[in-house]
Amino acid sequence: MNRVRRRNESAWLIPKGDERTNHRLRADMRRFEDADEVDVAVVGCGAGGGVLTQRLARAGWKVVAFDAGPFWDPDADWVSDEAGSHHLYWTEPRVIGGDDPVPLGNNNSGRGVGGSMVHFAGYAPRFHPSDFRTYSTDGVGFDWPICYDDLEPYYRQMEEELPVAGQRWPWGKPHSYPHSPHPLGVDGELFLLGCQRLGIDARVGPVAITNGRFGNRPHCIYRGFCLQGCKVNAKASPLITHVPDALAHGAEIRPNSFVSRVAIGEDGRAAGVVYWKDGKERFQRARAVAVAGYSIETPRLLLNSACERFPDGLCNDHDLVGRFVMVQGAAQTAGRFEHEVRMYKTPPPGVSTEAFYETDETRGAKRGFSIQTVAPLPIAWAEHVASEGHWGHVLREYMKDYIHWASLGVLCEFLPLAHNRVVLADETDRHGLPVAKFLYSQCDNDKALMKAGTQAMKEILAAAEADDTVTINRYAHLVGGCRMSADERSGVVDHTLRTFAVPNLYITDGSVLPTQGAANPALTIMALAARAADHLIATGGRS
Amino acid sequence: MSVDPDLAHPAGRPRYPGYNVLDQARHWDDVTKGVVLGRLGPPPPIRFFSPDEEAIVRPLVDRLLGMDEEPRVPVVEMLDAQLTERIGPGYRHDDMPDDWDAWKKSLKALDDESRHVYAAGFADLTPGQQRDILQKVQDTDGDWRGLPAAKLWTLWMRSVCQHFYAHPWAWNEIGFGGPAYPRGYKDHTLKSSREPWEVAEVDAFDPEPWAQRVEKAKRRQQ
Ligand SMILES: Cc1cc2nc3c(=O)[nH]c(=O)nc-3n(C[C@H](O)[C@H](O)[C@H](O)COP(=O)(O)OP(=O)(O)OC[C@H]3O[C@@H](n4cnc5c(N)ncnc54)[C@H](O)[C@@H]3O)c2cc1C
Ligand code: SF4
Numbered sequence: 001m002n003r004v005r006r007r008n009e010s011a012w013l014i015p016k017g018d019e020r021t022n023h024r025l026r027a028d029m030r031r032f033e034d035a036d037e038v039d040v041a042v043v044g045c046g047a048g049g050g051v052l053t054q055r056l057a058r059a060g061w062k063v064v065a066f067d068a069g070p071f072w073d074p075d076a077d078w079v080s081d082e083a084g085s086h087h088l089y090w091t092e093p094r095v096i097g098g099d100d101p102v103p104l105g106n107n108n109s110g111r112g113v114g115g116s117m118v119h120f121a122g123y124a125p126r127f128h129p130s131d132f133r134t135y136s137t138d139g140v141g142f143d144w145p146i147c148y149d150d151l152e153p154y155y156r157q158m159e160e161e162l163p164v165a166g167q168r169w170p171w172g173k174p175h176s177y178p179h180s181p182h183p184l185g186v187d188g189e190l191f192l193l194g195c196q197r198l199g200i201d202a203r204v205g206p207v208a209i210t211n212g213r214f215g216n217r218p219h220c221i222y223r224g225f226c227l228q229g230c231k232v233n234a235k236a237s238p239l240i241t242h243v244p245d246a247l248a249h250g251a252e253i254r255p256n257s258f259v260s261r262v263a264i265g266e267d268g269r270a271a272g273v274v275y276w277k278d279g280k281e282r283f284q285r286a287r288a289v290a291v292a293g294y295s296i297e298t299p300r301l302l303l304n305s306a307c308e309r310f311p312d313g314l315c316n317d318h319d320l321v322g323r324f325v326m327v328q329g330a331a332q333t334a335g336r337f338e339h340e341v342r343m344y345k346t347p348p349p350g351v352s353t354e355a356f357y358e359t360d361e362t363r364g365a366k367r368g369f370s371i372q373t374v375a376p377l378p379i380a381w382a383e384h385v386a387s388e389g390h391w392g393h394v395l396r397e398y399m400k401d402y403i404h405w406a407s408l409g410v411l412c413e414f415l416p417l418a419h420n421r422v423v424l425a426d427e428t429d430r431h432g433l434p435v436a437k438f439l440y441s442q443c444d445n446d447k448a449l450m451k452a453g454t455q456a457m458k459e460i461l462a463a464a465e466a467d468d469t470v471t472i473n474r475y476a477h478l479v480g481g482c483r484m485s486a487d488e489r490s491g492v493v494d495h496t497l498r499t500f501a502v503p504n505l506y507i508t509d510g511s512v513l514p515t516q517g518a519a520n521p522a523l524t525i526m527a528l529a530a531r532a533a534d535h536l537i538a539t540g541g542r543s
Numbered sequence: 544m545s546v547d548p549d550l551a552h553p554a555g556r557p558r559y560p561g562y563n564v565l566d567q568a569r570h571w572d573d574v575t576k577g578v579v580l581g582r583l584g585p586p587p588p589i590r591f592f593s594p595d596e597e598a599i600v601r602p603l604v605d606r607l608l609g610m611d612e613e614p615r616v617p618v619v620e621m622l623d624a625q626l627t628e629r630i631g632p633g634y635r636h637d638d639m640p641d642d643w644d645a646w647k648k649s650l651k652a653l654d655d656e657s658r659h660v661y662a663a664g665f666a667d668l669t670p671g672q673q674r675d676i677l678q679k680v681q682d683t684d685g686d687w688r689g690l691p692a693a694k695l696w697t698l699w700m701r702s703v704c705q706h707f708y709a710h711p712w713a714w715n716e717i718g719f720g721g722p723a724y725p726r727g728y729k730d731h732t733l734k735s736s737r738e739p740w741e742v743a744e745v746d747a748f749d750p751e752p753w754a755q756r757v758e759k760a761k762r763r764q765q
Contacts, residue, residue: 018725075572075574076574077574078574079572079574079575079578079579079722080571080572080575080722080723080724081575081578081579081709081722082708082709083705083706083709084575084578084579084709086630089633090633091630091631091632091633092633093631093633093634093635093641094633094634094635095634095635095636095637096634096635096636096637097636097637097638101636101637103632103634104632104633104634105631105632105633105634106632106633108633183731183732184731184732185731185732186731186732186733186736189732189733190733221723221724221725221726221727221728222727222728222729222731223723223724223726223727223728224723224728225722225723225724231572231724231725232724232725336753339733339736340736340737340743341736342718342720342731342736342737342741344719344720345720345728345730345731346728346731377719378708378713378714378717378719379704379705379708379709381708382704382705382707382708383700383701383704386697386700386701386704387697389681391607391608391609391677391681391700392606392607392608392609392674392764393609393760393761393763393764394609394757394760394761394764395608395609395704396608396609396716396760397756397757397759397760398757399708399713399716399717400558400716400717400718401717401753401756402717402718402719403717403718403719403744404753437637467753467754468753468754
C-alpha cells in the first residue's frame with residue numbers, strides 16, 4: 001500500500017483511535033486572500049472537485065475549493081439515524097417537471113465537503129468498455145471522445161485510494177479489487193441464493209468500504225447507516241479520501257461559500273468566481289476555474305453566469321448546457337421471506353450482478369441494467385410500502401413485518417435525450433438567483449428496460465423463495481448536462497474536461513458524462529477528474 | 544442516561560413483546576442519543592397549523608397511519624415543526640405549490656369535500672367516513688380539488704411516514720434495531736440474524752400466516 005500512500009496520504013492523515021477528524025490539519029490549513037490570484041478555483045468539493053483539488057495541490061498548485069455546505073466533522077455533525085440526517089442533502093429550492101419528474105433531495109445531491117458521496121451508498125463499479133461507444137455499437141446514446149483504456153489506469157488508482165472491496169469482477173473488462181469482499185447480510189445471502197438457482201452470476205461488491213488495514217481508517221462495523229454518512233470513516237468520501245492530503249499540500253477548502261457566478265474577463269477567459277459567504281458577496285481571483293457542483297448546480301451556475309460574450313449562459317453558444325441530463329431507472333423490488341432478514345444490518349451495498357448489463361435484443365430494448373442489494377431503513381422502507389398504495393392499518397401491518405423483507409435495486413441505463421434538461425426557473429433562491437428546473441421524460445427504450453429489470457428482480461426473489469413482493473419505481477444517480485465530446489457542436493467539454501468555449505474553464509464532475517452505463521457513477525467521476533488533473537499538470541494549465 | 548420505561552410504549556399490537564429499543568440508548572453515541580431522545584420530550588406547541596387546520600390534520604394523520612388509539616406518536620407536532628421551520632424536501636413539482644402551501648391547501652380541500660359529501664366538516668366525520676374520503680383522493684386520476692391527486696397523496700404519505708418511522712415507539716413496533724454507533728451489529732447471517740438484545744416475534748401473539756394478516760388489516764380498514 002506504500003504506493004498508494006506516495007500518491008495520496010489521506011488515510012494516514014486521519015487520526016488513530018476514536019476521533020474521526022484531524023482538527024490540527026484543518027486549523028493549520030493555508031488560507032488565500034480574495035485578491036490572491038490562485039491557480040485554480042474549484043467550485044464544489046464532492047466526487048469530482050475533491051479529487052481534482054487533491055491532485056493539483058500535490059503538484060504544487062495553489063487551489064481553493066469552494067463548497068456551499070459545511071466542512072463536516074463526522075463525530076459532531078452526523079448521526080446514526082435516518083430522519084436526523086436531512087442536513088446532508090441539498091434542500092435549497094429546485095423545481096421538477098416533465099412526464100416523469102425526478103424527485104431530488106435526499107435521493108440526489110449532497111451539500112458540504114465530500115459532496116454526495118457523504119451519503120452515497122458506496123457501490124464503486126467501473127463502466128464497461130461498451131459504455132464509451134454506445135452509438136457505434138448499439139445505435140443509441142453517444143460515443144465518448146475517450147475509450148475505456150484511457151480511463152483504466154485512473155480506475156485502478158481510485159480503487160486503491162478509496163479503497164474498493166469485492167470479489168474478482170468478471171464483467172466489462174475483468175479485474176480484481178484491492179480489498180477482499182465484506183461479509184454479507186441476510187439480504188445479500190438471499191440475493192446470491194436466488195441468482196445461483198437461476199444460473200445468474202452475482203458477486204460480492206464492489207464497495208468503497210475498507211476491509212482490512214488502510215492507513216488509520218477503521219474497519220466497517222456493519223451498522224448499515226451508509227446513506228446517513230459513515231460516522232466510522234470506513235466508507236469512502238472525498239472528505240476522508242482526498243481532502244486530508246489536499247490540505248497537507250497547501251490547498252484551501254472554503255466551506256459555507258456558495259459560488260453564484262463564474263466571472264469572464266474582457267479577454268474571454270475566466271477571471272475568478274463570485275461567491276457568497278456570511279451574507280457578503282465576494283470575488284476570488286483565479287488563473288483557472290473548475291466547476292464541480294453536480295449535474296443540477298453545474299448547469300445552473302453556467303446559465304446564471306450569462307454575460308455579454310455569452311448572453312445565453314456560459315459555454316452555451318450551441319444550446320447544450322443543461323441538456324442530456326440522465327438518471328438511471330432505479331426501481332426497487334423487495335421480497336418477503338419467512339426467515340428473519342433484518343436488512344438494516346451490514347452496509348446496504350452488498351452484492352451486484354452485471355449479467356444483464358449489455359444489450360440483449362430479446363428484451364426489446366438497447367443497453368441493459370444491473371441489480372444490487374439496497375436495504376432501506378424504516379423511513380425509506382415505509383415509502384416503498386406506501387408507493388404500492390398501502391396506507392392506514394395495512395401500511396402498519398406491512399411495516400411490522402419489516403424484518404422479513406430483503407430489497408433489491410435495479411440500475412437501468414436510461415438514454416441521453418436532449419429534452420431531459422436543467423433550465424432556470426422563474427423563482428429565485430435567497431440570493432435572488434434563479435433556481436434550477438429539471439425536466440425529465442422517459443423514452444420507450446427506458447420504459448422497456450425498467451420493465452425487464454423489475455421482472456428480473458422478481459424472478460431472483462422468487463427463486464430465493466420470497467412469498468410476496470413490493471416494487472417502487474424510482475430513479476438514481478443524476479449525471480450529464482455538460483457532456484464531453486469530440487467537438488463543440490455536440491458537447492460542452494473536450495476529453496480533458498476543458499470547456500470548448502473558455503480556454504481556462506473546466507468542468508470536473510458527473511455533468512460531463514455523455515452516457516451513464518448501468519453502473520453507479522462515482523468511481524467514473526473520480527477517475528475522470530484524476531485524468532483531467534494529469535492533463536492540467538502536464539500542460540501547466542497553458543491554453 | 545436511563546430512559547423512563549413509559550416512554551417505550553409500543554404503538555400498536557406487540558409483535559415483538561418486551562422489545563424496547565431505548566434499552567440500548569446507553570450504547571449510542573451522544574450526538575445520536577440527543578437527536579433520538581429529543582423526539583420523546585414534550586413536543587413543541589403547534590405554530591404552523593391554525594386551530595381549524597389542526598382539527599383537520601389530526602384525524603387525517605391518524606387515518607393515514609392507522610393510529611386509532613393513545614398513545615400516539617406526535618406526528619402532527621413533528622410535522623408542524625418541520626413546516627414552521629420551512630425544512631423542504633429539496634424540490635417542488637412544477638404543478639404543485641411548495642410543501643407548506645400544499646399542506647394548507649389540501650386541508651381546506653378535505654374539509655370542502657367533506658362538507659360537500661356529508662354536510663359536515665372533516666373533523667366531525669366518523670373514522671370510516673374519513674377513510675372513504677381519503678380513499679377517493681387516492682383513487683383520483685389527475686386533479687382533485689385543484690391539486691394533482693397522486694402527487695398530493697405522495698406528499699401526505701411521505702410526510703407522515705417520515706415522522707412516524709423516526710420515532711422509537713414505531714421502531715419497537717417493527718422490531719428495528721435503531722442507532723448502531725459505535726457498537727455496530729454482529730449477528731447478520733441466515734444462521735444467526737438476531738443480536739442477543741433483539742427480540743423474536745412471538746407467534747403466539749400472531750399465529751396467522753403473512754397473507755392472512757394483510758387481508759385482516761385490509762378488512763379493518765374498510
Ligand atoms: C442516496 C444516494 C446514493 C448514492 N449511491 C451511490 C453509489 O452507491 N455509488 C455511486 O457511484 N454513486 C452513488 N450516488 C451518486 C454519487 O454520490 C454522485 O454521482 C457523485 O457524488 C456526484 O459527484 P459530483 O462531483 O458530480 O457532485 P457531488 O459529489 O454532489 O459534489 C458537488 C458539491 O458541490 C457543491 N456545490 C454545488 N453547487 C455549488 C455552488 N454553486 N457553490 C459552491 N459549492 C457548490 C455541493 O455542496 C457538493 O458538495 C448516490 C447518491 C445518492 C444521493
Ligand atoms: S455499515 Fe460500515 S461503511 Fe456503512 S456506515 Fe456503517 S460502518 Fe460505515
